[in-house]
Amino acid sequence: MSFRLFIIYFFCMIGIFSQTTENWNKKGINALSQKDFLTAVDSFKKTLKDKPNDAFANYNLACTYSLLLAQCEDIESEVHIYHLIQEAIKSKPSYQKKLHTDSDFFILRGKYHFQKLSGKSKREILTSITWFGPSPGAYGPMDQFQFKEDGSFIYHKLDMTESNPIGKLEFTGRYKWINDSKLEIQFYDPSPMKEGGKNKNLRVNYSDGKLEIQGFDHSFTDDNDRCSA
Incomplete structure (x- = not known):
């Protein structure tokens, strides 16, 4: 050729x-x-x-x-x-x-x-999504955090003491941004957790896609376990 x-x-x-x-x-x-x-x-x-x-x-x-x-x-x-x-x-x-x-x-x-x-940015993402706890049963995540741009947050928790339907408790508080891997939160009264009768600042470790919050025995992610609920 x-x-x-x-x-x-x-x-x-x-x-x-x-x-x-x-x-x-x-x-x-x-x-x-x-x-x-x-x-x-x-x-x-x-x-x-x-x-x-x-x-x-x-x-x-x-x-x-x-x-x-x-x-x-x-x-x-x-x-x-x-x-x-x-x-x-x-x-x-x-x-x-x-x-x-x-x-x-x-x-x-x-x-x-x-x-x-x-x-x-990680700071923008913090307030753009809902952070869910684990889903141990058929009712979906047991608790969740929603952070707002004004420095406040809302925490929802399933009230497993009530019967049909399962109730939901709501708590509010404020958070302080420290850096891309750390922040602090404090609940207002009433609070789901107190130490010595007083609310305290709780440390939060913020890694890629996960929040680990002082005082909680589980982490929070973006996974609401939607398809298995």
């Missing part, structure tokens, strides 16, 4: 490859719009098999998995969704801003790692 024919063949193959990628992406987005999630997954995966860095396919496969997750369908793990989003942003940074408003990700909006991928 002459050099000239090789060049023609080379560019023809590029054209065919690009067209195939475009066709799979188009098929995937059409399936996604029709809520045919399995076809959408298959189509975007075929694009990524030949073009792993394709921003469009990475982003929309993440969207598809998020919608399946909202239905409690089995998917390749939540971590895999974050990996797809990260790859999409790496190839096309404008996707990071889109995360703030894209309704396909509504089920992940209350997740620490999703908020982090959207560009928020």
